[in-house]
Structure formats: structure tokens, C-alpha cells
Amino acid sequence: MEKLTKREDQIMQIIWKLEKAFIRDVIEQLPEPKPHYNSVATIIKILVKKGVLKSEMIGNTHQYSPVVEFETYRDDNLTNIKKKFFGNSFPKMMAYFAKEENLSEEELSELIDVIKSNKTKKS
């Protein structure tokens, strides 16, 4: 999957959230200062060319929706991040999580449940 620039990423986050969007919808979601309509249109055209978005003509305006799933993009990103920050050491990563977060009892047991149930499914 092609890398996204910061602006492309920002716009994709919006479209993933909305699932389908016209350019005006994207602009609406963008924070101030709102970019020019054509600026957004340009980035979106790049995203189509990159194969991340597809466009459909609804009436006479384009509606855009993701081709690449959010989860795919996320996984791509996290693979790199995990390696970059934890050198593929899972225990290190977990130690980090445990230290950084102030887990409530609920969160902790929820977490353990999730891990356990997941473990069971796999074995």
C-alpha cells in the first residue's frame, strides 16, 4: 500500500469515518482554517490515483469511498511502529503499556478478558 502524506492521511481518516463522502462533507469535518475546496479536491484526486479511494458519480458530483480498508491501513502502520519503538519485543511493549497507563480495575479485567478469550479462540 502506498504511503500517505499527512494531509492525505487526515482526509482518509475522515472518509473512513464517514464511509462515503462528498468533498463538501470532508471540508465540513476539517478543522479551521478550512482549506480551499480545490485543495481538498486535489488531494482526493491523488488518493484516487493511489488506489486508496474510488469515486462514483451521484447526479453530477463525485462521491468518494475507501478502497483500502481502515484496518489494512492501520495494520500497515502499526507493523512499522511496533518495530520502530519496541524492536519487535512484545514483553517490552507490554511493560510500556502497563507502566504508562493508569488502568482502572475495570479496564484491567476487561483487558485480561480480551486477551484470554482471544487466546482460547486461537488454540
Place this chain on the structure above:
Amino acid sequence: MEKLTKREDQIMQIIWKLEKAFIRDVIEQLPEPKPHYNSVATIIKILVKKGVLKSEMIGNTHQYSPVVEFETYRDDNLTNIKKKFFGNSFPKMMAYFAKEENLSEEELSELIDVIKSNKTKKS
């Protein structure tokens, strides 16, 4: 902390690993095609200006070392990632990573112990 560009990030990863480095050391660690010496020097100067690196004159060449700790940078990044990919939910993020890994029973209980003991210390 100031955001780092891709190249800046790449060079910082190397210097964090080496702890101290001359420009030649950084180039050595960079993959082919090796950039021009001055290209690396420019980026490093930017990093000094951003306050991420400091330089020391050793003989008559500069040696560079991090001002910002790797852990600080990592934590900054992970905070963003949590927000971007997991709706700011820590358990979701952790569940994701847990699923990615094939935890052995030992690892799992070790993990739980770590989190629990940490919890105890804090309360």
C-alpha cells in the same frame, strides 16, 4: 516536542541506538543509497535547532547526542497512534497488539502479573 519529518526520524532512530554519533557513523547506518555527507549534516543541523540533538566538539569534529529521550518521543507518538487508530481507547490498542502476538501461557500470565504488580504499587 517538535514533530520530526521522515528523514529526521530515521536519523534520530540511528542516533538513539548509537547514543552518540559522528555524521560518518550515521551514514554508515543508513541504507543504500547513502545520501551525501552534507545532506545528512543539514538534517542534523535542523535537529539541533529543533532541540532534539546537541553537539559537542571532539577534536575538530562534531559529535551528536540526543537531548530528547527515545522514550519521550515514543510516548508522544503512541499517544497519537492510540487516538488515531483506536479512538483513544487503551484497552482496544492493547487488545490489538495482544491479538497480533501469539502469547504463550507463560507470557500471558507474566504480562498479567506485571500489570497487576504495577497496579498495586500505584494504589
Place this chain on the structure above:
DNA sequence: ATTTAACTACTAATTTATTAGTAGTTCTAC
């Protein structure tokens, strides 16, 4: 002692990313 390599500081060029202008179309409302 002169050549070479690695450095210095500084500047300039190139590439990539982002923003937005121009010109023309369609639709809606007065």
C-alpha cells in the same frame, strides 16, 4: 610539501507536498 579525505559553514537546487487560481458547467432561485 603536496595530495587526499573528511570535515567545516554556508548556500543553492531539487523534489515532494500542499494550496489555490482559472475557466467552464450545472442547478436553483429570483
Place this chain on the structure above:
DNA sequence: GTAGAACTACTAATAAATTAGTAGTTAAAT
């Protein structure tokens, strides 16, 4: 029917990031 808003496709300008050139210094090697 004409004015305005929102769109189209295309192009151009600007800004940010990256690469590398110039000129001069230092140190070591033949």
C-alpha cells in the same frame, strides 16, 4: 434569463522537506 453557489477539469503557485554544491580548513599519508 441572469445571478449565485457548488461543482467540474486542469494548471499554476507556494511551502516544506531533502539533497547536494561551493569554498575553505585540518590532519594524515606518500
